[in-house]
Amino acid sequence: MRVHFIAIGGSAMHNLAIALHQKGFVVSGSDDQVFEPSRSRLQKYGLLPSIEGWNPDRITEDIDAVIVGMHARPDNPELLKAQMLGIKIYSYPEYLFEQTRQKKRVVIAGSHGKTTITSMLLHVMKVLGKKVDFMVGARLKGFETMVHLSDDSDIAIFEGDEYLSSPIDRRPKFLWYQPHIALISGIAWDHINVFPTIEEYNQQFERFVQTIQPGGTLFYYGGDPTLRNIAQSLNSTETVAYDALEAKTEQGKTIVHYGKNKYELKIFGQHNLQNLSGALLVAQKTGIAPTDFLEAMQSFEGASRRLQILAENKDATVFFDFAHAPSKVKATVAAVKEQYPHRHLTAVAELHTFSSLNRKFLPQYKDTLMAADNAVIFYNPEVIKHKKLPPITPDDVKAAFGSPRLRIITNATELETFLTQLKPLNGNLLVMSSGNLGGINLRSIASQII
Template structure:
């Protein structure tokens, strides 16, 4: 098989390229700019393009497939040449389906928790000795790549609702056709793509339509919007609702009980307990029993940047989390507060996504930071410029959150100064962002104060 990647430098695109090369395919690719770690990863596999840019001469009739990344535009010269030659052109998820037509497909969708739930399933299946492929949106300990494609009979995929490619504007998870589907919850996001909540909600209705005949839908019935959607949906697939499993907290450690078997977890929070229950139900469908599930899940330390413990001492824990959407921020705040009720909570949130930096969306964050004893919302003017959004005043941000004494900052130097001035006696510090605080050395700060 000969495969060419247009925009090979993408975070998941380059991982798929590596996986296919290791499978024995002849892989080529192009990109106009490739950043780390993709550049080093591709170079190590002999897949790094000789030069940056687009080269139509790389496109020829002997190619079996063209895989098109999100970064590529509609007028990309390689794409135009591929169209001219009539070559099969796939978005990333379309190609994943091509490689998994004969596999049992597990797809985890939802506005929040899908990366962690997918990672939990992967961890358990690996512990249980199952042979499987996977696609997940984060770095996960014990897995060298975020994408793996082999001859395994099973694939576990994180299903994103974002558009598949520059040509295919439908959501990625519409192209994966699961036998076992999970929906973790629904909370409006990506307003640049889905300008109204009803449009966003419709994508999940369609996802349910895509479940294979005889398949199963595992859904979070504590999410009332999702519960109503599933109950009103005419699909004949088997529907399994889930909620928070039986558990207790002992000295800051969560112990969960499944069908009479108990185990202590490394992760915590009600949102993670919901993720765990979804993962358990999926693994149960795949033939994993409660004891084997708990063995795998007890070793799970979380996906990268999901309540990741950056540093700690006897008086301070510093957590980094990918939370950025309102529902994710609320769930993460609640998790830390409930797990450590006697500790002060200091929270910092960076607004970095298109939705979060949009003035019309800010009211969705109302109350999201209320559980913090001290709270900062940070956003950079640079992020606004990159997304071509108008200036956003700190006063409007503060009004959107509605929290008394909320501090709103724009400069990373001011943020670092504020962080260094705080007292960290009996404190949990929660740093939430899908960005990098405009280049702030978060790890260096964490090491310094701990």
Template sequence: MKVHFIAVGGSAMHNLAIALHKKGFKVTGSDDVLFEPSVSRLARYGILPAEQGWFPERVTPDLDAVVLGMHARIDNPELLKAQELGLKIYSYPEYIYEQSKDKLRVVVGGSHGKTTITSMILHVLQAAGKDFDYLVGAQLEGFDTMVKLSDAPIIVIEGDEYLASPIDRRPKFHLYKANIAVLSGIAWDHINVFPTFDSYTEQFKIFLETITVAGTLFYSETDSVLKDVVLKDSSEINKLGYGLPPYHIADGITYIDYEGKSYPLNVFGQHNLLNIEAARNVCSMFDITTDEFYHYISSFKGAARRLELLGSNKHVNIYKDFAHSPSKLQATIQAVKTQFPDRKLLACIELHTFSSLNADFLNEYANTMDGADTAVVFIDQKTFEQKKMQPYAADKVKEAFKRDDLIFFDKPESLRTLLDEFEAVDSSILLMSSGNFGGLNLNELTAHILKKYFK
């Protein structure tokens, strides 16, 4: 099989390219901008494009498939050539389905927790010695790539609700046709595509209709919007709700309590406990008992950038997290404050996505940072320029968050100074972003804070 990738440097795209290469396919690709880690990973397998740019001559009639990444535009010269030749053009979710249509497909969706739930399922299935394929949105410890395609009978897929490709405006998770599905919750996001809450919620209603007949849906009963959508659905599927397991916190460690045993966790927060229960329900479909599941999940350290511990000592913990939407922001702050209630919490969020920077959407963040002792919002002034959006002042941010003492910065140097001068004694520091804080090196900053106060 010969497959060509247009915009091969994307996170999912380059991992899918590697997975197909390892499966024995002849893989080529192009991109006008390539960054790490895709450059090193593609080079490692000998499929890194020799030069950056678009080259229509690479699109030839003998190709079995062309996979189109979201980064490409509809007037991309390679795409136009493929259309001219009448080649089969797939989005990457379409191609994942094409490669897994004879497998049992587990699809994990929801506005939050998708990556973590998927990662938990993969961790436990691997520990239990199961044979499976996967697609997940983060690099995981113990897994070489973020995509695996083989002859395994099962595939576990993180089901994103964003659009499939520039020429396919369907949400990705509509294309997988789940046999077993998870929905973690519904909280408005991607307003550049779904301008109203109703239009966003509609995508989850459609997702339920894509689940195979007699398939199974596990959903969080703690989310009232999701619960309402599920209960009104008439699809011929099994619908099973889940909630929080019994648990307790002692000395900064969360334990799940089950049948007289307590299982210590490396992760914490009610949102992660719900994620664990979603994963446990899925794993039960593969003959993994509850006791076995809790035993295996005890060694799960989390997905990259999901409440990831950057550094700590007996006085301070410093975390980074991918949180950027209002619901994720509030849940992450609550998790850290609940885990370490006697410590002051400095929470900083970088608003980076189109949705979070939209002036009309900003009010959705009202009261989401109330749980932090010190609340900081950072927007890199260059982000406004790159996205061609109108900047707004600190007063508008404070008004939207409903917090007069909120600290606002638009330059990374000012943010670094604040963190450098913060009295990090008996405290937790939480840094949240889907961006990179204007290029700040968080590992160096963490080392500096730990060294400065606790030599």
């Protein structure tokens, strides 16, 4: 098979390209810009385009399939050439489905927690020596790629994203996978640029559960009223609600009580205990005993950029987290405060996504930082201009978050100064962003202040 990737530099795209290369496919690709870490990883496997940019001459009749990423536009010259030649064009979720048609497919969806739950399952599978195909949205310790496809596994585990499949396929990615086992961790409005109302956003999950295969199972977080309503609408699908596993914090460690046994974990927070409960049920459905699952989970350190420890000593810790949507921000701040109730917590969140910088969406962040002792919001007005959004003011942000004492920073230099001057004695710093914090070196700053 010869496959060409248009926009090969994307996070999921370059991982799929590597996975197919490892499977023995002939892989080529193009992009107008390829950033790290995609650049180094593609180069390692000989897949980095020799010249950046789009060139329709790359598209020839001997190509079996073209996979197009979201970074490409509908008028991309290579895409137009492929359409003219009648070459089969796929989005990456569609191609993942094609590669796993004959396997039992597990799909983990939800507005928050889906990466962590998928990571938990993959970690356990690896510890127990079980072969599995997968796609996950973060780098995992012990895994070379975020995508793996093979001919010798019976199961595929996919993180199910509700965002669009490709520039010419406006369906959510998770509608492609047709799971036999599905899990939804929770629903909270996001992606306002694609789903302008809560109703439209929720509808995508209603469509998703309809793709569960006959005789399949849906696991869902029972504390979410929207999910409860969706589950009650299903007739031919087994539905199972879950809640957080019972646990206690002892000397800064999370101890899960299950049956007569105790398991010490490296992860913490109520939301992670919910994630753990859902992952355990999915694992059981694939034939893994709860005791084996929990024993394997004792070595799980979390997914990349999820409550990642950048620096620590006996009195203080600097965490970084990818949290950006309101539900994620609230759960992450609460988790750190619950785990270290006697430590002062400074929480810094960057507004970077289309939704978070949209004045209409901002009120969704109300009270999300309430668990922090000191809260800061950073955003770059130039990013707002680049996204062609109406400007927002510091007063807009304060009003939306419901915190008049909230500090607003709109300059990267000021943010760096603020962080370097912190003295977190008996205190934690939590930085949350899906952007780049104006280009500051957060790891270096963390080392300075600890």
